[in-house]
Every structure is written in structure tokens, then in C-alpha cells.
Amino acid sequence: MDNRIHDINNVISNAIRVMEDSKVQIFEICESARQELQALELELDTVIQETGEVIDKADELENQYRMARIRLTEVSRDFVKFNEQDIKNAYDKATQIQVEKMMYAEKEQQLKARRDDLQKRVRNVDMSIERAQTIHSQINVVLEYLSGDLNQVTRILESAKNRQLIGLKIIVAQEEERKRMARDIHDGPAQSLANLVLRMEIAERMIVKQEFEMVQHELKDLKAQVRSGLEEIRKIIFNLRPMALDDLGLVPTLRKYVQDFEEKTRIRTKFETIGREIRLPSAMEAGIYRLVQEAFTNVIKHANATYVSLEMTYQAQLVKILVADNGVGFQVESSEHLAAQHQGSHFGLIGMRERAELLEGRLEIESAKDQGTKISIIIPVNAQERKE
Template sequence: MNYRINDIDRVIKNAIHVMEDSKYQIFEICESARQELLLITQELETVFKETAETIDKVDRLELDYRRSRIRLTEVSRDFVRYKEADIKAAYEKATQIQLDLMVYREKEAYLKSRRDELQKRVKNVEQSIERAETISSQVNVVLEYLSGDLNQVTRILESAKNRQAIGLKIIVAQEEERKRIAREIHDGPAQSLAHLVLRTEIAERMLQKKEFGLVQDELVDLKGQVRLGIEEIRKIIFNLRPMALDDLGLVPTLRKYVQDFEEKARIRTTFETVGREVRLPSAMEAAIYRLVQEAYTNALKHASPSIVSLGITYQAQIVKIVIQDNGTGFHVDLTEARAKDNSSFGLIGMRERVELLEGRMEIESAINQGTKITIHIPINAEPRKE
């Protein structure tokens, strides 16, 4: 058996090495594509601006050309008032305007063609980035699954299939969360920083031209952009792990979450606590926070409630969490069966988290009767010492 394990271990290590190299290659491809997308986007903005200016120029030239033709006709008919020099000047002016109009029409056609081409390239590059991110996500899932201890992998292979599926779902969920965070950073702070670089370059050019009034306005706007960027980063950090959990504890952090949920979702909420609050182990507080967050998110997505309530009861050896809504409800047995068949991580993931805490979760629901989730988690009644 040992030699088989060694052979498997060697194969897995070789596979991990190859996939690690592939992961970094995919990352480099992704970064190159993002840089290309940034350059194309900048060029597209320039082309949009030039196209608009050229269209305006063509419109003005067409108007001038019509006027010059009218003027030419006028001087050509009235030989008494206008001399040959007037006719020649009117003709030359009309010809020059006609030539300018032809040139700008050609430029307009070229810019429109270039604009369409750049828009297609932007779409293709965005699709390439999305495909690369998907492949990278899949590679990360496999890597994390293979990188575990071989004996643990062997035990998993010998365990029930449903536990294998749950383990893989956890890894997939973790990877999806990382992908979501990466997108938030890319679409939020990363874009803001790139925009700030461009704005500082504009301010620098203004300083060179000694346009101090415009520079002041630009700096005011830049300060606002920086504040927005800081706010976006703080939101991402809070979503990763609310710092208030460590500083204030579970109840104040949940109270703030419930208030924010009510403001954003426009759904009335209530929050009540019973018993003397005690500080729990950090991992347990984080797990309870995520369970409540998942329950509120599910209610918002699927139940369409007008009120969601949260209750926490501290007992001697157990903390009891009750999340209840007055939404559409569902058939519990049927929904959980579908969740298993469809690899859904909502209810299955919540149950798995509760089981990891050696607790139990009960769900009561019926169509048009709302939903009530009750979670019992065993705890040490002594407050955690800081």
C-alpha cells in the first residue's frame, strides 16, 4: 500500500507543479489582456472625441459649401454688380470648401470604421479575460484539492460520496469568493487608480501651461475621487472580515449589518438579544456572522419579505440564533433535495458550517408562510479572555 501511496504522491506533485506553472502563465496572459484593454479603451475614448469633432466640422463645412454655392450663383448671374475677380474669388472659395469637405468626410468615415473596430476589440479582449479568469478559477480549485495531505485525500476517497461533494463545494465556493473579490478590486479601486493617474497627468500638463485655476478645480475633483476609492477599499475589507468583530464583538457587528441591510434593501428588520452576551472564539464569531449574512442574503434573493428578524439568545452552554422572515416560503424537504442535486451551496453550505461548529440547524417554512431558521451552537459560557 505504501508504494502505491508514494507513486500517487509523486504523480500528484508533478501535476501540481505543471498546474502551478500554467496558473502563472494564465495570470500573465490575463494581465497582458487587461493592459491591452486599458490601451484600447484610452484610444477608443480619443477616437470618440475626434469622431464627434469631425462630424461637427463636416456639418459646418456642408453649410458653408451650400452658402458658397449660393454666393457663386449670385455673382455669376449679376455681371453689373460683380466683376470677374469677384466671380473668381467666389469660385475658388467654393472649390476650397468642397475639397475640405471631401477630406473631412474621408476622415469621418475612417474614424467611424476605427471606432467600430476598437469596440469589437474591446469586446473580444473582455471575453478573453473572462475565459482566462474562468480557467484560472478551475485550476485553483483543482490545485487546492490536490495540495492537501495525501493521507487525507486517501481518507476522502474512502469516505462517502456526499462528503466528497461537500468538500469540493467548499473549495469551489472559496474560489468563487476570491474571484468575486478580485473583480471588485479590478472594477473598483483598480479602475479608480488608473483614472487618477490619467487625471494627475492632465493636472501636470495644466501646471506646465500655468493654468492654475483649472489645476485647483482638478485637484478638488481628484480629492473626491480618492475619497471614493478609499470608501470602496473599506467596503471590500469589511466584506472580507468585519474588523468590528474583533474590536466590538458579535452583537454590535450584527446590529450594524442589520441596519445596513435595512437601508440598502428597503426591508424592515428587527434585532433582539436575550441573556448576557459573552465573547466567543474569533472563528466561531466569524462563522455565526457568515451564517446570518447568508440567511439574510437568501431571504433578499428568494423570499421577497417585508420584514426580516434576528434573535440571539445566550444560554449557559449554547448560543441560539433565530432568523425569520415573512416572505414567500418554500417546501423544506423538496428544496433541500433539489439543492443536493443541483450542487447548490446555500442551505447545504449553512448546514455544513453549523456541523463544523458541532451545532444543529432547523428550518421551518411553507409556501406563503415565511421561513424560520433556528441554529443551536454549543459554546463555552466563560467570556473569551483578551
Template sequence: MQVDVFDRVIKNAINVMENSKYQVFEICESVRAEREALNNELQLVIEETKKMIDTVDRFEVDYRRSRVRLTEVSRDFKRFNEEDIRAAYEAATQLQAQLAIHREKELHLKHRRDDLQKRIKNVDKQLERAETLVSQFGVVLEYLSGDLNQVTRILESAKNRQLLGLKIILAQEEERKRIAREIHDGLAQNMANMVLRTEITERMLAKEAYNAVKNELSDLKLSVRSGIEEVRKIIFNLRPMALDDLGLVPTLRKFVQDYEEKAKIRTKFEMVGKEIRLPSGMEVAIYRLVQETFSNVHKHAQATHVTLELTFQQQMVKLTVSDNGMGFSTENIDKKIANGTHYGLMGMRERVELLEGRMDIESTVGVGTKVSMVIPIKSDSREE
């Protein structure tokens, strides 16, 4: 390919990426505005709900008093005549109707509040995906906008190609760190809503509305537990902090132990050779590869045992994951991966190729599967 043709292709790609980036940015701004509007509406609904609960409480007290009054006038015929009984009955009936109407309004407001919270959660997910796309566009444009000769040298140099892959992986991990921080900070809003619901429950408890309190507390407890579990899981999956603090081997050992406990699949971890601290991006990539491989075993293999073997050598790191699952036919497996039939394997192979590695798959139906990944270590990419 001639340089001028290559340059024209690059420029066209940059133009398309720039236009797409601005479009996604506009989507981000629109989603942010929608989120703000939904949040304002939610606060109004929460306030209306609190007021309606107070109103219902007052009507319940008045209705109970009217029932007591009706019972009193109905029993004492000496003190009260039929007109008094009729008036007491009409008052009780009217209060009962008003109570039913306001209870229905309270229920409607609660449903509306829950619906708004779900919509805000969905909007947050859309915003997260859009911001991820903007960040990824920026990473790609940074490399495409560089000097053409520099791009050519990168493509011709094996060492620089690996460094390019490491930079892309590091950029992805930085984005995951940012998302993790945003999720952590955004949790405060959800917790504030839970606090408001707790205050409402306390008021209901003071009014002795025990059945309503019980239902509200049950829903609140489930929401808190689910939210905390989900946030912890997302934050840990986005960035396992143990990689930075302890290194690859202890992190993988802990991952295997947790996997055995959660998946109920017996696991074994073996390390061969002397551990070498690798660049952060490479360690993250290896961790993601193990994570994806074990996830595939859990989803598809129906295995009862899985083994991870991590081998350190002078010039390479080798990962081998073996299971005793149902296996599959490897006929034309490379073609199927290339065509996107096996998305998980395709993503793993792309990640390995970014590091200039090689991935091999051996599988026999009814026996099990063995996935081997070899990643070269450049002499200047070690960390003592």
C-alpha cells in the same frame, strides 16, 4: 478501506489536481497576455480618437467658414461672378463631405473604444475566476499532500475536522481579500480612461460642440456612477470590514438594516444570550450563511417580513431565519438538496457541515419558511 488503497486514491487525486492546476495556470497566463494586448490596443484607439476629434473640429470650423463665404458671394453680385459662386459652392460641398467622412470615423473609433473596454472587463472576470481556481487547487493540494496518517487522524477527530473546515473558510476569505485589493487597484486604469474621456470632452467644449459634449458627459456620468457602485458593492461583499472591527452582532445588525432598505422587506434582528467573540473564520461563515439565507428570501419567498434570531449558548451558536413568504413543500427536501436541485440550500448546508453543524428547514405553502442552523463551539475556539 485499506491504507494502501486509500494512499493510491490520494496519489491519483494529487496527480489529477497537479495537472489541472498547471492547465489553469497556463490559462491565466494566456488571459493576462490577452488583457495586455487589449489594453495596448485600447490606448492606441484612445489616441486615434483624440486626434480624430481634433480633425473633426478643424473641419467643422473650415466648413462653417465656407458656408459664410458661400453666403457672402451669393449675395454680392457686384463683387463676385458666377465662377466665384461655383468655387465657393464646390469648396463648401467638399468640406461637408470630408466632415461627414471624419465624423463617421470618429463614431467608429468611439464604438471600437467602448467595445475594447467591455472586452477588457470580461477578460478581467475570466482572469479573476482562473486565479481563484489556482488558489483553491493550492489549498486542496496542501491537504492532500500531507502525511496519510495525519489525514486519517483528521478524519477520525471531530475537533480536527472542524479546524479543517475553519482553515478552508479562512483560505477562501484570504482569497476574497486578495481579489478585493486587485479590484481596487485595477480601478485606477478605468479611472484613467475616464479622465481621458473628460479631457476629450473639455476640448469639444472649447470648440463649442455642445451637443456632442452633452452626450459624452451623460455617458461618462453613468459610467462613473455604475463603476463606483459596482466596485463598492463587490469590495464590501468580498470582505465586510466591520466583522474585524466590531464583531459579528453589530455587523449582522447593520446588514439587516441595509437589507430592509434595499429589499423593501421589513426586518427584525434579535439576539439571545451573551455575545461571544468567535474565531474569525467562524464569524465569516455565520455572516455568509445569514447573507445567503436573506438573499434566498428576497429572490424566492415574496415575503413582507423576515426575522433573524442569533442565540449564543455555552457550547453552540444558533441562527434562525423566519419569513412570512409563499413557502414551499419540504417533502424529500434532503434528497433534492443532495441532488443539487436547490443550489443555494446545498451551498448553505455544505458550509454548515464544514463547521460540524446542523441545518433544519421548516416550510408551509402560503405561510412561510423557517431555517435553523446550529453550529457547535469548541472549548478551544473561543475568543475572549
């Protein structure tokens, strides 16, 4: 056993060293790509500004050319008032403006082509950065799991394998949550802000041209977009930790969550409370909220249900949470066996059981094939007091 542990230690140490080196290289690649992206975005902004200026100049030349054509027509028709030199001057001016207009039209096409090329390169580099960040995150997951106390290997080998898997699953979940948040911010508020900057520049040009009616319409759209971006930010904050949990308490926050769940999923829901509601310690309320959230998430992923109910019972020494659905159900014994063998999709239930145990509570599951599922969670309300 000692030689086996020593060999495992060497393998893990070598793996950690290789991954640390790879992590540094990926970070350098990512930083280089970010610098390239910054330079491309700066060049793109310059090209966009130049394109706008060229378009404005082309519009101005178009107006001048139209006026020159009108002037040429006037002098060509009135031989009494205008002589041959006047006609020649009008013709030369119209020709000069036409040539200049064609030059700016060509320049406009070139700038637009350059702009499109830069936008494509910006998207490609941005995707490369995202892929590098994903690989970097995956390496972090493995390093965080492997870099623990290697002297604990004996106990890890002797303990249940599913606990190791749960630990890794928790780390993966944390990294996935960070990645989801970054993606939500990038695709939501960040894109909205970038679009706002561009549209504000357009509004500025409209003001210069005194197109006030169009400016008013643009500002109305901008206001709507700001409100939409603010709503996205509030949703992200709510997913991190619902502020209503601290301000209003557990029951109002769960009621709002259940309503939003029904609107989003079109699954009919019901929420009931029994007994007199009491405020619980903040950590306990947060833990219960996450347990309910995970139970409802499992309904979406696995139950294929059309109805789910949440019942909370307040008693003197405990709080009972009951989540029931009319979904496809499953064999409880086989699901736990598969989870222990790291082959099933029931890590969520195991994680819920672990979370309930952290609150010194217990979780029970009743289910059968095509009979729906009931998850009962009992939390002693004086658990925090006993700990303190």
C-alpha cells in the same frame, strides 16, 4: 491498501504535473491577450482623439463654407461693386472649402468605423481574458486541493467523504468570492472611472469652446457619478469586512445588515436583542456576523419565505443566536443525509455548523416541510479566553 495508495499518489502526481503545465500555458495566453488589449486600448484612445479633432475641423469648415456661400451670394448680386474676378474668386473659395469639407467628412466616417471596430475587438479580447482567468482560477482550485500532503491519503480514505467535499467547497467558495470581487470592481468602479476620464475630456473641449453652461451641467453629472462610484466602493469594502463591526460593535452592524436585507429582498424582517449587550473578541464578532449572513443567504436561496427574524440573547457565559423564517422548510434528517452523500444543496448549513464549531459553539436546526426553519446557534463567550 499500500498498492492502492501508491497508485492514487501516481495519479494525483501526474494530474498535478499536467495541470501545472496547463496553468503556465493559460497564464502565457492571458498575458499575451493583456498586451493585445493594452495596444488596442492605446490605438482606440488615439482614434478617439483624432475623431474629435476631425469633428472639430469639420465644424470649422462648415462655418467657413457657410460664410463663403454668403460671400458668393453678395458678390453675385452686386455687379456694380464687384466685378467678374471677384465673383470667380468667391466661387473658387467656396468650392475649395466644400471639397475640403467633404474630405474631412469622409475621414470622419472612416475614423468612426475604425473606432467602432476597435471597441468591438477590445470587448472580445476582454472577454477572452475573463474566460482565461476563470479557467486559471478553476485550475488553482483543483491544484490547491490536490497539492496537499500526499502521505495523508490513508487518513483521507478512512475519514468521512463529506469532509473532503466541504474542503473543496470552501476553496471553490473562496475562488468564487475573489472572482465576484474582481467582477464587481471591473463592472462598477473601473467602468465608472473610465467613463469619468472620457467625460472630462469632453468637458475640456467645451471649456476651449467657451460653452460654460454645458460645462457646468457636465460637471454636475460628473459629481453625481463620482458619488455613485464611491458608494459602490464602500459596498465592496463593507462586504469584505464591515468597518462598523470594529467601530460600533456586533448589534448595530447586524441591525444595519437586517435593514439592508429587507430593502434589497422585500422580505419582512425583525431583529431583537435580549440581555445586556457586551463587546466580544473581534474574531468572535466577525464569526457570528458571518453565521447570521449565511443564515439569511439560505433564506433567500432556499426558503421562499416572506418573513425572517433574528434574535440575539446575551447571557453570562454564552451568546445565543436564533434565526427563524416562515419558508417552505425541509426534513432535517434527509437534508443531512443528502449533504453527506454530496447530492443536496445544504452545504451552507454544514459550513455554518463547521464555523460554529470553530467558535467552540453548536448549531441546531428545527424544520419541517411547510413549517419554516429555525436555526439556533449557541456560542460560549469565554471560548477565546480558554484558547489563550
